[in-house]
Amino acid sequence: MVRAPRRRHTRSSRVGGSKVPGRLTAGTSAPPQVPAQGACQTSRRSPREEGPTVAGSEPVTSPDQHKPGHRKAGRIGAVVTAFALLAMLCGNHEGRVENLWLIGLAVLLLLIVIGDVVLRRNGLRS
Numbered sequence: 786m787v788r789a790p791r792r793r794h795t796r797s798s799r800v801g802g803s804k805v806p807g808r809l810t811a812g813t814s815a816p817p818q819v820p821a822q823g824a825c826q827t828s829r830r831s832p833r834e835e836g837p838t839v840a841g842s843e844p845v846t847s848p849d850q851h852k853p854g855h856r857k858a859g860r861i862g863a864v865v866t867a868f869a870l871l872a873m874l875c876g877n878h879e880g881r882v883e884n885l886w887l888i889g890l891a892v893l894l895l896l897i898v899i900g901d902v903v904l905r906r907n908g909l910r911s
Contacts (some may be wrong), residue, residue: 856905860898860902863897864894864895867891867892870887870888870894871888871891873887874888
């Protein structure tokens with residue numbers, strides 16, 4: 786079996802005649818275009834033919850909303866963390882900026898826990 790000699794490609798022998806990919810020069814034709822579909826379109830059926838494919842009257846929820854969380858454990862963890870932050874005030878630091886951050890974060894955690902309890906008691910949060 787005899788091989789043909791390799792041909793070196795020059796600029797003019799490239800497809801499209803341009804060094805830049807995607808750019809065409811005079812005398813060349815564009816590649817055939819594929820009809821564009823929407824990014825979320827999975828089938829070619831018309832939505833008018835079959836009606837809506839959504840949940841209808843059922844509420845749309847994520848899987849983590851079906852599992853009950855451990856509310857009491859979360860509240861206890863937040864309160865323990867707030868006390869741990871306040872215990873860090875007794876340290877070997879000299880500046881007040883650290884104290885302000887520790888107090889601010891502890892207060893923020895306690896406000897979140899109190900807000901959660903009030904909202905759940907009033908029925909504004911499930």
